[in-house]
Amino acid sequence: MGELSRRTGVGTHQLRYYEAQGLLDPTRSANGYREYGEDSVAKVEQIRTLLSAGMTTKDIASMMPCVLGEGPDFVSCPELLDLMGSREKGLNERIEALTRSRDALRGHIDETRTARPGERPWAAARRRGRA
Structure with a gap:
């Protein structure tokens, strides 16, 4: 071994x-x-x-x-193609979910960065007319 x-x-x-x-x-x-x-x-x-x-x-x-x-x-086996296709579909679904999470997080980061010192991010967004 x-x-x-x-x-x-x-x-x-x-x-x-x-x-x-x-x-x-x-x-x-x-x-x-x-x-x-x-x-x-x-x-x-x-x-x-x-x-x-x-x-x-x-x-x-x-x-x-x-x-x-x-x-x-x-070797081309129908079962193999089905299995790999199923795994690819699962990966695509995970990628889409992660992309949504990343985009939401990016939005929170942007709002937090643009807030005034001591101001809550949601207040900054409302001040700018985005909430």
Whole structure:
């Protein structure tokens, strides 16, 4: 496990988590140590890439039959497209909610900056005819 951690830059605790989630399947040596094959480095790279794209480990486990290469590259699977489309929709909804929150916060910041010393921001807005 230490060697795989060194080769991928992923901590051993994270590798254990991937194993617990069914994403890595090491063999065991006679002394009980985990042994990872050469394909494990590519598999960890696939996992990290998919996690960075907003996929969960549960998603990744279901996607693995459609994943090839280190990229990862995908085989066209209807289930995979549905899953990725669903994740994209969720991300878009979160982006829209965050954009609304940022815009509201920006408005509060602007009102606070333009208030006179000791004046409440809502009073400054009313003074300027915006409330």
